[in-house]
Amino acid sequence: MAFSSTAAATAAAAFASGRRSAACRPSSQSSSSFLGASFPRVAAVRRCAASGAPARRAAAVTVRAQAASAGGKKSVLIVNTNGGGHAVIGFYFAKELLAAGHDVTVLTVGEEGSDKMKKPPFSRFSELTSAGAKTVWGDPADVGAAVSGASFDVVLDNNGKDLDAVKPVADWAKAAGVGQFLFVSSAGIYTTSDEPPHVEGDAVKESAGHVGVEKYIAGEFGNWSSFRPQYMIGSGNNKDCEEWFFDRIVRKRPVPIPGSGMQVTNIAHVRDLASMLALAVESPGAAAGKIFNSVCDRAVTFYGLVKMCAAAAGIDAEIVHYDPAAVGVDAKKAFPFRNMHFYAEPRAAKEVLGWTSTTNLPEDLKERFAEYASSGRGEKEMSFDLDDKILSAVGVPVAVAA
Amino acid sequence: MAATASLKSSLLLPCPLSDFSGAALSISSQTRRRSWRPRGARIQVSAAADSKNILVMGGTRFIGIFLSRLLVKEGHKVTLFTRGKAPITQQLPGESDAEYAEFSSKVLHLKGDRQDFDFVKTSLAAKGFDVVYDINGREAVEVAPILDALPNLEQYIYCSSAGVYLKSDLLPHFETDAVDPKSRHKGKLETESLLESRDVNWTSIRPVYIYGPLNYNPVEEWFFHRLKAARPIPVPGAGNQITQLGHVKDLATAFGLVLGNPKASKQVFNISGAKYVTFDGLARACAKAGGFPEPEIVHYNPKDFDFGKKKAFPFRDQHFFASIEKATKELGCTPEYGLVDGLTDSYNLDFGRGTFRKEADFTTDDMILGKKLVSV
Numbered sequence: 001m002a003f004s005s006t007a008a009a010t011a012a013a014a015f016a017s018g019r020r021s022a023a024c025r026p027s028s029q030s031s032s033s034f035l036g037a038s039f040p041r042v043a044a045v046r047r048c049a050a051s052g053a054p055a056r057r058a059a060a061v062t063v064r065a066q067a068a069s070a071g072g073k074k075s076v077l078i079v080n081t082n083g084g085g086h087a088v089i090g091f092y093f094a095k096e097l098l099a100a101g102h103d104v105t106v107l108t109v110g111e112e113g114s115d116k117m118k119k120p121p122f123s124r125f126s127e128l129t130s131a132g133a134k135t136v137w138g139d140p141a142d143v144g145a146a147v148s149g150a151s152f153d154v155v156l157d158n159n160g161k162d163l164d165a166v167k168p169v170a171d172w173a174k175a176a177g178v179g180q181f182l183f184v185s186s187a188g189i190y191t192t193s194d195e196p197p198h199v200e201g202d203a204v205k206e207s208a209g210h211v212g213v214e215k216y217i218a219g220e221f222g223n224w225s226s227f228r229p230q231y232m233i234g235s236g237n238n239k240d241c242e243e244w245f246f247d248r249i250v251r252k253r254p255v256p257i258p259g260s261g262m263q264v265t266n267i268a269h270v271r272d273l274a275s276m277l278a279l280a281v282e283s284p285g286a287a288a289g290k291i292f293n294s295v296c297d298r299a300v301t302f303y304g305l306v307k308m309c310a311a312a313a314g315i316d317a318e319i320v321h322y323d324p325a326a327v328g329v330d331a332k333k334a335f336p337f338r339n340m341h342f343y344a345e346p347r348a349a350k351e352v353l354g355w356t357s358t359t360n361l362p363e364d365l366k367e368r369f370a371e372y373a374s375s376g377r378g379e380k381e382m383s384f385d386l387d388d389k390i391l392s393a394v395g396v397p398v399a400v401a402a
Numbered sequence: 403m404a405a406t407a408s409l410k411s412s413l414l415l416p417c418p419l420s421d422f423s424g425a426a427l428s429i430s431s432q433t434r435r436r437s438w439r440p441r442g443a444r445i446q447v448s449a450a451a452d453s454k455n456i457l458v459m460g461g462t463r464f465i466g467i468f469l470s471r472l473l474v475k476e477g478h479k480v481t482l483f484t485r486g487k488a489p490i491t492q493q494l495p496g497e498s499d500a501e502y503a504e505f506s507s508k509v510l511h512l513k514g515d516r517q518d519f520d521f522v523k524t525s526l527a528a529k530g531f532d533v534v535y536d537i538n539g540r541e542a543v544e545v546a547p548i549l550d551a552l553p554n555l556e557q558y559i560y561c562s563s564a565g566v567y568l569k570s571d572l573l574p575h576f577e578t579d580a581v582d583p584k585s586r587h588k589g590k591l592e593t594e595s596l597l598e599s600r601d602v603n604w605t606s607i608r609p610v611y612i613y614g615p616l617n618y619n620p621v622e623e624w625f626f627h628r629l630k631a632a633r634p635i636p637v638p639g640a641g642n643q644i645t646q647l648g649h650v651k652d653l654a655t656a657f658g659l660v661l662g663n664p665k666a667s668k669q670v671f672n673i674s675g676a677k678y679v680t681f682d683g684l685a686r687a688c689a690k691a692g693g694f695p696e697p698e699i700v701h702y703n704p705k706d707f708d709f710g711k712k713k714a715f716p717f718r719d720q721h722f723f724a725s726i727e728k729a730t731k732e733l734g735c736t737p738e739y740g741l742v743d744g745l746t747d748s749y750n751l752d753f754g755r756g757t758f759r760k761e762a763d764f765t766t767d768d769m770i771l772g773k774k775l776v777s778v
Contacts, residue, residue, distance in 0.1 A: 193683075194679055194680055194682065194683025194684075194686055194687065195677040195678060195679045195680075195683060195687075195741060196644060196677070196678050196679075196680070197677070197678065199677070259640060260639060260640040260642065262639070262640060262642055262643060262721065263642065264573070264644065264721070297725075298572040298573060298574070299572070299573050299574070300571055300572055301571050301721065303571065304570075304571020304572065305571075307571060308571070341642060341644070341680070347727070350727065351731075361572065
């Protein structure tokens with residue numbers, strides 16, 4: 001359901017109501033070895049969550065708000081990209097922090113009046129400001145000016161992909177005495193392997209820009225963490241994900257899948273990334289010096305994803321397999337995900353932060369389809385040039401919609 | 403020739419044909435040494451640290467060979483219930499004479515057929531075991547007489563299978579996932595249900611594919627035969643199907659960690675390797691393990707062939723893997739062996755010494771390769 005919150009408390013409630021709620025069952029399965037003693041009530045809620053049942057979100061949020069107001073309140077700066085797949089992370093993270101009672105400033109790269117700001121999540125920033133966040137615009141090369149000299153306990157760089165972009169932010173943060181520096185990196189930096197999944201500590205491509213950033217901040221900050229996401233869904237996303245599948249399914253077009261369709265990927269609801277980041281803010285000691293795969297805890301096959309999108313839409317989908325090389329299309333343009341196994345698991349977050357994954361793709365896609373359907377996108381004229389090229393190469397007719 | 407007959411038969415307990423009549427043994431040492439130490443795992447010292455009277459159903463073929471050694475080393479009184487078709491004990495490759503003598507002199511045997519439910523009930527009732535490790539049980543009916551015979555049983559530890567999980571597009575399998583009542587392994591499921599329904603402290607372990615020295619399921623052996631013969635490795639489909647292997651020694655360790663462990667009470671645990679592997683990746687890993695050059699892999703569509711009753715590939719043609727995070731978190735159980743290390747251990751102690759269970763059979767390979775040649 002779309003966000004419609006105004007005050008922080010209602011934000012928390014709206015946030016909570018969209019989720020499955022399950023009774024938080026205390027069980028002998030709970031493990032508390034890594035939970036800090038400093039937030040016993042928060043620890044109790046997390047222990048429940050660790051038992052495998054998703055914690056009741058309202059309860060968790062309430063406890064955190066108490067923790068924040070009890071002296072754990074922090075001022076957090078989110079330096080946010082102005083477009084692309086990661087843009088929505090800052091939006092959800094801000095909401096999570098606000099609901100917990102922290103002070104939040106979002107510095108979006110560029111200008112407030114730019115065309116990019118007309119797209120979600122930026123078009124919905126009133127949801128942040130009405131909950132008490134400050135939103136500013138500026139150049140990450142001069143964060144100090146953009147935030148008018150304000151100081152922060154925590155900084156998240158959710159913008160840069162290499163050291164050129166992040167170094168000025170990191171240098172400013174260090175000089176300004178920021179206690180905790182967080183970076184949104186990418187699970188794309190892992191080297192390919194015969195043995196999935198990618199786990200924290202596995203080899204990465206040394207030439208990757210994100211790797212350079214991780215090394216730099218590790219050297220500069222006593223307390224730093226890096227978060228490596230894959231793909232995300234969620235209301236307010238700046239980049240298409242599930243829409244690619246819905247566009248074809250609602251128009252009764254075949255869905256072209258490269259290769260066997262057995263390739264696995266990881267698609268998380270962005271709320272899982274926000275909760276992971278928030279846990280790092282609340283447990284800086286546990287998070288310090290750590291890398292976290294910011295993904296959900298299930299892989300999905302391409303084939304399975306199509307089935308789930310079709311089920312969410314209530315419309316049968318026809319899958320057509322093709323070989324991108326044989327057809328002569330660039331797989332990166334023809335399909336929204338990497339044409340290979342690309343699967344990381346969030347083991348560090350579970351082990352170190354007591355984080356649990358709440359993503360439930362079949363259910364979450366229903367919610368996504370509801371928003372897709374009400375947006376009118378399904379009725380828009382769209383061209384499917386690459387699809388048509390693929391389908392004609394494979395010899396599959398496309399019925400012209402009446 | 404796979405199993406070598408024990409040369410130390412004089413040290414074996416007398417095993418008359420029908421009854422168990424071994425002398426009661428004094429358990430000399432309470433030391434908790436294990437022959438392989440899990441790296442990084444917290445060693446669980448169970449609340450009841452004293453020696454248990456343990457019955458292992460099976461124990462002479464694969465998992466039980468390693469598990470029984472571990473239990474004997476920990477000072478427990480261990481009895482193996484088998485028909486006696488395989489030698490009760492065999493010296494393992496790499497096991498010293500002294501170690502083997504120590505083990506074989508202590509382990510006990512109860513000869514019988516577990517399908518003879520009356521015999522099971524009366525013989526077990528007469529002994530009064532504290533703990534049962536059921537390594538070879540397939541159907542619930544086999545388990546009922548054991549439970550009937552041992553009303554004061556402290557724990558029933560069952561070797562189930564991750565094969566019970568319902569096939570899914572969302573993986574890995576977690577212990578809470580849906581199971582498939584129609585699967586080939588439904589007997590395991592029915593056994594788990596029986597255990598749950600009876601008032602017994604049970605633990606169920608669900609391994610994925612098990613590998614290691616003495617494996618009687620031709621998992622790694624299948625690859626080693628082809629690598630040794632310098633043959634291409636035929637892999638169905640794209641070869642990117644993801645599976646998971648767990649070393650038998652790590653599985654035995656996990657079985658040991660649940661003994662007397664309150665965190666294991668009425669719980670199911672997936673036990674396997676920490677990482678998964680693609681079919682193509684497994685072929686490459688086996689090559690590395692045996693010091694073979696990188697293999698030639700040939701992909702084929704299984705639908706193009708009728709292999710009859712023969713199995714053309716040792717794994718189910720689908721993604722199949724399970725998360726072991728519950729065991730890691732609750733039991734402190736982390737696998738010692740990575741895939742290549744574990745396959746190397748298997749190769750060095752088994753196939754690489756010239757031993758294997760099944761002769762090489764390249765019939766289906768030749769069908770696949772022949773058709774490939776023709777189509778070119």
